[in-house]
Amino acid sequence: MSEKDYDVIIVGGGPAGLFAGIVCARNNLQTLVLEKQIYPIDKACGEGIMPSGVVHLRELGVSPFIEKHPYHYFKGIRYISDKGRTAEANFSEGSGWGIQRIKLSSAMFEAACDQSNLEIQTGVSVTVSLDKNPEVRFDNKILQPKLLIGADGLHSRIRKIAKLEGNYPKLKRWGVRKHFRIEPWSVFVEIYWGCGLEAYVTPVSDSSVNVSLLWDAKRYKPKQSGEKLFDSLLCEFPDLYERLRSVEVLDDSRAAGPLYQKTRGIVAEKTLLIGDAAGFFDPITGEGISLAAKQALYLEKHVVPVLQKNPEKLGKSLTEYSIACRNIYRPYQLMTSLVLVLRLWPKLTDRVIQILHIFPALFQKLLSVNMR
């Protein structure tokens, strides 16, 4: 049995879990993060942090740690249709950052270790029950925190145990990524639109790019699987394939999906969800990390003060957290839905890219709406 009482226990130490850990610990809450993997942790991701996310990372105090690692800025988004038409717009909010996931994980781990009230245990297998109070068991310890946070990603077990899972979505999109050693040829995140699939390229250092491929399982059947999957998808974008054909590949591909995960809610008694565990729609608009960072700031604003002074009033603060998160999720969901609907008609996509090419200010405005 452990002697130690934690105010907050967080299951999952990805970006969302560490953001949450940092905001709790910097407000003097005794916080424990339990992560099943060992740092640094890699994951399929497009690795672009939108300008709004960059601002949130500053507010969370993690930017100085990220800046010690290789990263690359990007100043906007460029769309490329299957007919080769392009449209691009700069962000009006500043630059985004591209950073390899494994580097982001190292940076976040360093930032978290800098917090004296934050403990991180890695390689752990936890059992959680939420009968009356949250109870967390691992390594012969039984802990009962004042608040349990589920930050265990897309296929969250905490979400399931808290009975917060939504109905099963019909949309089934998947993603896979690889890194290539090549000087970024663009200061934009480039999105190539194919038929039932997309490729996007993010500059992640002065000498490497991330290439992520997303596809809709209903509209596109990959011709290969396993290690051949990535190349078979990349072949669907002949210009991009040609550019990368003889370039050194830096790692094995990593895939994730199905990406759309619905929730009925993101809070239960003494429990809240954050990051992908709180529901995820689609990465096509590159918002996952920014949303998780903003949720952590809402956690700090609405829930942390109550935990410090008045834990018996936690219920109301959890509701406030939930409402605030819903309000930032909506514009992102709206814009992402628009983009995904557009994908159903490739000719229309081409036409829209043509219009955005003529009206870059409109494109810029749409990017801003997506970032709220």
Ligand SMILES: Cc1cc2nc3c(=O)[nH]c(=O)nc-3n(C[C@H](O)[C@H](O)[C@H](O)COP(=O)(O)OP(=O)(O)OC[C@H]3O[C@@H](n4cnc5c(N)ncnc54)[C@H](O)[C@@H]3O)c2cc1C
């Ligand atoms: C193909 C793809 C491209 C993407 N592109 C972008 C992009 O360009 N920009 C962007 O902002 N977002 C992007 N995203 C989304 C982004 O990757 C996620 O939103 C982000 O990783 C969410 O962080 P998280 O901490 O919630 O989840 P995760 O990063 O998945 O972290 C969850 C952590 O919980 C741990 N865990 C799970 N179960 C347990 C358990 N039982 N016990 C202990 N630990 C556990 C896992 O090991 C993991 O470390 C993309 C996603 C995909 C799939």
